[in-house]
Amino acid sequence: MENNRFTQDEQVSKKIILSIVGTGMMSFCGVLLETSMNVTFPTLMKQLGVSVSSIQWITSGYLLIAALVMALASYIHKRFKLRNIYTVSVILFILGLLLCVFATSFPVLLVGRLIGGVATGLTTPLMFSIINHEIPVQKLGSYTAIGAIIISMAPTIGPTYGGLVSYYLGWRLIFWIVLPVSLIAAVIGILNIEQHRDTLRPKLDILGFAWIAAAFILIALAFNEASTHGWASTGFWLMLVIGLLAVGLYAWHATHTKSPLINVKIFTYQPFVFSFLAYALCQLINLGMSFLLPNFGQLVLGTNALLAGFLLLPGSVLRIFIMPWGGNLLDRKGPSLPILTGIGCILISAILFLSFMSFLTIPLMTFFYVFFSVGFSLTYSNTLANGMKQLPMHLKDDGNAAFNAIQQYSGSIGTSLMATLIAISQMNATGISTKQAIVRGSSHDFILLIFMAVAMLGIQAWNFKIQKNQIVK
Numbered sequence: 001m002e003n004n005r006f007t008q009d010e011q012v013s014k015k016i017i018l019s020i021v022g023t024g025m026m027s028f029c030g031v032l033l034e035t036s037m038n039v040t041f042p043t044l045m046k047q048l049g050v051s052v053s054s055i056q057w058i059t060s061g062y063l064l065i066a067a068l069v070m071a072l073a074s075y076i077h078k079r080f081k082l083r084n085i086y087t088v089s090v091i092l093f094i095l096g097l098l099l100c101v102f103a104t105s106f107p108v109l110l111v112g113r114l115i116g117g118v119a120t121g122l123t124t125p126l127m128f129s130i131i132n133h134e135i136p137v138q139k140l141g142s143y144t145a146i147g148a149i150i151i152s153m154a155p156t157i158g159p160t161y162g163g164l165v166s167y168y169l170g171w172r173l174i175f176w177i178v179l180p181v182s183l184i185a186a187v188i189g190i191l192n193i194e195q196h197r198d199t200l201r202p203k204l205d206i207l208g209f210a211w212i213a214a215a216f217i218l219i220a221l222a223f224n225e226a227s228t229h230g231w232a233s234t235g236f237w238l239m240l241v242i243g244l245l246a247v248g249l250y251a252w253h254a255t256h257t258k259s260p261l262i263n264v265k266i267f268t269y270q271p272f273v274f275s276f277l278a279y280a281l282c283q284l285i286n287l288g289m290s291f292l293l294p295n296f297g298q299l300v301l302g303t304n305a306l307l308a309g310f311l312l313l314p315g316s317v318l319r320i321f322i323m324p325w326g327g328n329l330l331d332r333k334g335p336s337l338p339i340l341t342g343i344g345c346i347l348i349s350a351i352l353f354l355s356f357m358s359f360l361t362i363p364l365m366t367f368f369y370v371f372f373s374v375g376f377s378l379t380y381s382n383t384l385a386n387g388m389k390q391l392p393m394h395l396k397d398d399g400n401a402a403f404n405a406i407q408q409y410s411g412s413i414g415t416s417l418m419a420t421l422i423a424i425s426q427m428n429a430t431g432i433s434t435k436q437a438i439v440r441g442s443s444h445d446f447i448l449l450i451f452m453a454v455a456m457l458g459i460q461a462w463n464f465k466i467q468k469n470q471i472v473k
Helices: 014-048 057-071 073-079 082-101 106-134 137-168 173-192 206-229 234-254 264-268 270-299 305-310 313-333 336-355 362-389 393-427 434-472
Strands: none
Touching: 014 057, 014 082, 014 106, 014 137, 014 173, 014 270, 014 305, 057 073, 057 106, 057 206, 057 393, 073 082, 073 106, 073 393, 082 106, 082 173, 106 137, 106 393, 137 173, 137 270, 137 305, 137 313, 137 362, 206 234, 206 393, 264 270, 264 393, 270 305, 270 336, 270 362, 270 393, 270 434, 305 362, 313 336, 313 362, 336 362, 336 434, 362 393, 393 434
16 A cells, blocks of 8 residues: 655655644654754753753753654554644654643652653654655655754754743743644644555564663763763773663564564665664754854853854754755765765854853854854765665554654763763862863863764764666676
């Protein structure tokens, strides 16, 4: 029953476009709330009486839960009707939103964000599944860019939105204002999502999910442990090693079961693997920047939440124009030109942030972030589109689940890493002020971002060499 539009007319129906719009709007609302809270951390730490290592779980916990749900996406999309999946995500989103609005303690606020993470974990893979199954391959780069704009704009608009609302209206209004937008998205999605695939009854790989959950949770907790007790902590290394072992156990399990949660055969396609790794690094850098810059503006430069949020706005707006152009460039010229150019811009921007650390101002940070956004716009969606093109149709759902899960999880790790390096610097701040410790920790963050950008550049350069050789053969 699957309607493979890749072999049909290249015209995309209005209902498909509206279904992408509806699911995309809901995904945008979820990610917007996640990143808008970053600017409120100093305020929430005072109001709720928690530390930076605790408050970052509002973001990291949300991303972790979303990643775990996204790991189930392949199974969920085969087992349930797409409209029903979307309806459940809408209900959960509104429930989580209301819990946050009325939260009077940190645990209640955290539970609300975790429920919101489940909703986003359902919605984002649904949007990309519609794109990958319903959009002809000749237009895949452009439409993937549209989807990527939705989920990449939110992390950068989020701090601006959060800063503006929390400064003038209070942090609870961050959630209230999003409510009507989410209701509009719900109506658009429910009225237009169509079912062009038969639902199946695959067996849920419970053991596989347990291994993935163990890996995700333990690695995330390991960095939280490091932020509290340092890199030499026994707990950090123990949880990290066990978490990595769980990754290996899942890989072994997936090759020895008939219905793995995510089919590891996707990792037998080398260009997909390299695209997957680069995509994870790109999102890690992106969320790391979104956490680091607004907090640096407030805690080091002494600016308010409003200005700290606005420093990301020009770069965010620029993505609306650069990302579709980059997707079109991929469709016309291939992936290497936009992706390698983009990574180069990311690397240069990180070097600029580090080099001018002692002279950073809000205008200068805004300018550097614009340069970063150009690079990110050329890299992010194109890496995803190029990776998905490498897979046969029967593995598209597994590739989609893997990409979406790593997108959320790498964001969680990026936020945790940035917070951990700053927390460790504060912990070892003998003879220096808190502000100086934060500057030192932030410089360590930028050094790490530079190393990740270099790694991404090397991975993709090798990837395109492999793809070129495959075309020649």
